[in-house]
Amino acid sequence: MDREVIIPMTAHRPLLDVRDLEVAYEAKGGMFRKRMTTVVKGVSFHIAPGETYGLVGESGSGKSTTGRAILRLADIAGGTVTFDGTDVGAMGSRTPLSYRRDVQAVYQDPGASLNPRHRVGRAVTDALKRHGIGDRASRRAKALEVFEQVGLTAAHLDRFPSEMSGGQLQRVAIARALVLEPRLVICDEAVSALDLSTQSQIINLLMDLQKESGVSYLFITHDLGVVRHISHRVGVLKLGELVEENTTDALFEAPQHEYTRSLLAASPSSSPEGRDERRAARQQRRVAVPSALRQAS
Ligand SMILES: Nc1ncnc2c1ncn2[C@@H]1O[C@H](COP(=O)(O)OP(=O)(O)OP(=O)(O)O)[C@@H](O)[C@H]1O
Numbered sequence: 122m123d124r125e126v127i128i129p130m131t132a133h134r135p136l137l138d139v140r141d142l143e144v145a146y147e148a149k150g151g152m153f154r155k156r157m158t159t160v161v162k163g164v165s166f167h168i169a170p171g172e173t174y175g176l177v178g179e180s181g182s183g184k185s186t187t188g189r190a191i192l193r194l195a196d197i198a199g200g201t202v203t204f205d206g207t208d209v210g211a212m213g214s215r216t217p218l219s220y221r222r223d224v225q226a227v228y229q230d231p232g233a234s235l236n237p238r239h240r241v242g243r244a245v246t247d248a249l250k251r252h253g254i255g256d257r258a259s260r261r262a263k264a265l266e267v268f269e270q271v272g273l274t275a276a277h278l279d280r281f282p283s284e285m286s287g288g289q290l291q292r293v294a295i296a297r298a299l300v301l302e303p304r305l306v307i308c309d310e311a312v313s314a315l316d317l318s319t320q321s322q323i324i325n326l327l328m329d330l331q332k333e334s335g336v337s338y339l340f341i342t343h344d345l346g347v348v349r350h351i352s353h354r355v356g357v358l359k360l361g362e363l364v365e366e367n368t369t370d371a372l373f374e375a376p377q378h379e380y381t382r383s384l385l386a387a388s389p390s391s392s393p394e395g396r397d398e399r400r401a402a403r404q405q406r407r408v409a410v411p412s413a414l415r416q417a418s
C-alpha cells in the first residue's frame with residue numbers, strides 16, 4: 122500500500138523543488154581547456170513536507186551527485202534548486218547557516234564522518250555548538266534526548282566510534298542530523314552497508330522519526346526493496362536523466378519505462394516476497410557449501 126503523506130494545510134508549495142538540474146564534473150585529460158562532463162542532465166522533481174522521495178538507478182547514474190548539488194557540495198551548472206521558496210544556487214559562496222541546519226545528510230559509512238578520537242556524544246553536542254544552540258549543559262541534555270529518540274542510551278554518549286557497531290554508528294549519524302531539527306535529510310545509501318535486520322530497524326526508525334517531526338527525506342539507494350518500503354514516490358535515474366517517476370506502488374506494479382522494468386527484473390528484493398525468497402536462497406547456499414566442499418575434498 123502506498124504510504125500516505127499528511128501534508129499540512131500550509132504546504133502550498135513543495136519543500137524542495139529541483140528543476141532541470143544539471144551538474145558537470147571536470148573531465149580528466151583536458152590539457153589546455155577545462156573539459157566538463159555533464160553527469161546530471163536536466164533532472165526535475167519535488168519533495169513535499171513530510172514526504173520521502175526515493176531516487177534509484179544503477180551505479181554512476183548521478184544519484185549522489187544530485188544529492189551533492191542540493192547540499193551545495195557540487196556546483197549547479199544549470200537549472201534551479203529551490204528550498205522553501207529560496208533559490209539555493211543564488212545563495213553565494215558561503216552557504217547560510219540556516220540552510221546548513223535545514224538540510225542534513227546521512228551517508229553509507231557513518232564511521233568515516235566521526236572523529237575516531239572523540240566520544241560519539243560529542244558529534245551531537247558539536248553540531249549544536251556550531252549552530253550556536255544552547256550551553257554546555259543543555260547541549261549534553263539535548264544529545265541524550267536525541268540519543269534516546271534513535272534507540273541509544275546515556276552510556277553510548279561516552280563511547281568511541283570503534284566501540285560501536287555499524288548499526289549503532291548509523292544511529293549516531295541520524296541523531297547528529299536530527300538534533301538540528303532539519304526539514305530535509307538526504308540519506309545517501311544510508312542503510313546499504315547494514316545487514317538485513319539492522320537495515321529494517323534503521324528504516325523503521327527513520328519512518329517513525331518522520332511521523333513525529335514531519336521531516337522530508339531524499340532517499341538515495343540502488344536497493345529497490347528498501348526504496349519500495351520507505352518511499353512515497355520514486356524517481357528513476359538513468360545516465361543522469363530522470364526517465365520515470367511515480368508513486369511507489371504504481372512504479373513497482375506498472376513500470377512504464379523499459380529501464381525501470383530491467384532494474385526491477387534484476388532485483389528480486391524489490392518485492393517483499395522476492396526478498397524472502399532471496400534470503401531463503403542465501404541460507405540454502407550457506408548450508409549447501411560445506412557439503413559441496415566435502416564432496417570436493
Ligand atoms: N568528484 C567527481 N569528479 C568527476 N566525476 C565524478 C565525481 N563524482 C562522480 N563522478 C562521476 O559522475 C557520475 C555520477 O556519479 P554518482 O556518484 O552521482 O553516481 P551514483 O548514482 O551515486 O552511483 P553509485 O550507485 O555508485 O553511488 C559517474 O560517472 C561518476 O564517475
Ligand SMILES: [Mg+2]
Binds near residue numbers: 184185186
Ligand atoms: Mg552514490
